[in-house]
Amino acid sequence: MTALASGGDRAADLDAARLLLSRLGLTPADLLDTTPARPPAPTFAAYVPVVSAAVSKGTRGTYEPYWNYAVQAWADRPLDTITPSEIKQLGEHIRSHVIHRRNARGGTGAVENFVGALRCLYRHAEDDKLLDPAANPAARVAKPRRQESLRYALPPDRLAEINHTAATTGNDPELDALIIRLHTETACRRQGALGLRPQDLDREQCLVQLREKGSTTRWQPVSPTLMGHLLHHAESRHAVEPHRQLLRYHSGQPITTRRYDHLWHRIGLHLPWARTQGISTHWLRHTTLTWVERHYGPAIARGYAGHLSHTSNNTPTIALYTKATLQEIAAALATLTGEPHPLAPRSNR
Template identity: 55%
Template structure:
């Protein structure tokens, strides 16, 4: 394990449109090596002062190029999804869920029929790091989700099975997202050039929420509820409620929510 190996990995990284000189490849190599050597330490094969991975610094992570997009751009994306492809109803539903909840792709893919609280218009999201939360959605979106289950789950609904389905009944996968954004990119050149994805919708919604309802509500809206070393202990005292998140959603969509005041 050496700096030379990390540099060699950086130089040999595959060059893509969004490449940053192989920094991520070097970072991933060092992270993997540290994990292996840490396990070796814990199992007693090496001593901490003999661990070469400890002496190699990870490259400083650059700021993300993702950002909020304009209302016009968002409208163009939604319009393309709703008017192209072989399942515009599903694609529109996917995008609307992301816009309303600011959730990650994994959160949508993990949805199950049992995760719908129709009475309070809430969905249960499971996202990275094992985080979970109830997230408000509009009554319109909740109706669309319940209709989707009724129409696309064949026979008796398995409450623990994937909620979102294609017309043939197959669950939606990550590849469906790839196909969707590739199609949008073919229709909107700027989407392909900037490599817009569903995560940009998260940036867009959370930016709007922060500007209009403040940091605490935006943090709760995003599911970032627990303080860590990057945010400080003040976050503990300014945690927003589920009702405040619902109020932000109602303002964002212009549609009343059962939990909003």
Template identity: 50%
Template sequence: MTADVTAVAAARQVLAHLGVTVADLQSHPETLEVLPTIAEYLPRVVAAAGPGARRTYGTYWDRMATAWPGRPLDTIAASDVEALKQTMIASAVPRRNSRNGRYAGEHVIAAARAFYTRAIADGLIDATASPAHRVAKPRRLPGTRRALTPHELEEVNAVARSSGNDVILDALLLRLHTETACRRGAALALRLVDLDTANGLVRLTEKGSTVRWQPITPDLAEHLREHAHARGAAFHTDRLLRNRAGQPITSRRYDHLWKRLGERLPWVAVHGMSTHWLRHTTLTWVERHFGYGIARAYAGHTDSPGSSTTTYIKADLHNVANALSAMTSQPHPLAAVADHAGPGTAYHRRCSPISVQPIAACGAR
């Protein structure tokens, strides 16, 4: 039977109006089915996301479900995502490190892209149909964090050790982050099994579930071990850092610490300083005195993408131990004295160690 030319033309016109081609009907028959709504699909996205993604994007995914609860995935336009971005920017809560809602705008686009990336992977929509990927993310501005000066670091340590309800814990936190340049998530995840007191090492679990051993001074290693045992850590899997009640600390301990420091040192509050500034402080010092390759290893960036040169300048654990020894003016079991790490060498005397305060001066554990 020959198709009616007029009917075919009318059908093509209807398909064009709907934005559908004959090829779409042939290769994607499932698109004729009704897609799940934003609210219906969200639990699947959350279940497939890792803890970091849930923590970062969860709030924005909830806002998407609230803004478009009954709308199918394929009915959201780029302008809808853009409008949600502007709403989030306008309603962002001012914080110490806020940039007039810029971070909120960046995160809502990233969250929407992650949401639609999952829908693409599930075969619900075509890769070119994601509205989130057609909205530009705000350009990230240069960070305002910097390395603390020696005087600033001394002041921070002095105030932390003379105020608060747990000076020994605060001293350990500042010392740990100054020596290792680790992020606070890595410190919170530390367990007894992650501490190697014999070799002066601590095992850090950081972003992307990367795991690495980081040198620490034997003095800090011993104090961390004593602190954990004195506060009830008995099994290998028990958390290392604990409050006076014997409970593992959370990120709130850091929030309270820097809030207290900001109340007593106005410049801390004005600049919105946090634990991450200690990471900048240590890594800047290491780079200035030991070079980019060792600073990169010290930061745990050895496996991250970089220029081809990084293939040839990889530093090992002994190089990092050398830098730590010079920075703290304390010997380390893995440091090579012949490699300028000994406290008696001329190189070491030129290195102007970072102010690392003795933990024992804080009193009882």
């Protein structure tokens, strides 16, 4: 049995250990820290392009302007050197320099998107093991409270004025009338219309496949009349490749969001009330979904809108069990347009 070390021997051992640690440039605390060393945090200029390439096109389009703000302000600073106060300061700078439109709401939306953009950036840094979650400054900055939307459902006479103006003015009224009808029937967002391809048209069942917010994909009923116009548009505008964009100019060039900007600017010139209220494509979505909710209830309105059926703090659990069917959505569309639809129950045809 080994004899216990005497007090003198123990003191000598400790002195020897301290001498060895000193020569190695270590302290006793270093021996207790078993956490693997993280690589140095990247700078904003280096890391923003990495995240930009990793997210979806829709997310990139929303957040890229705000990532650019961060790069302009903190290009050479590592991610882990930014404080929550600095994020708030830059957010207020963005608020004060936001472009003031007629439907502007004091820059609240811009600040909300800025905080969301930084949270996205820092979440990727956490996932890449470049940042300790406890050191994430964006997680400690609250988003501004979202204000209630100023949009509302347009009355039938105002909607008729918009349709008439789109179809009788401008350099391509056929295209503009098609855009307005597509959004009115489907309540789709601009992203869904711009992403529409010839292969997304099911002519037999009068369905279009929409790819929208959050990388969601769904089949949406359209009237036989609208399907006919979409097919004619694809043929006459040389949208012959099934996987290419459907909506095009006479030249065959695909349209972009600029077509929407020009369309609503022109409508505003002819309809002063539309310019004053800042009417846009999203108002058409509000109009259609309000009509569907009033006549067919919340479940079918959610399905018509393409909202996900998962629950949140504001969504009752019953929403999981009351998902609208494609046939019910087609029935609502048939009533809305006054046209029979192949998928609608016979009583609605």
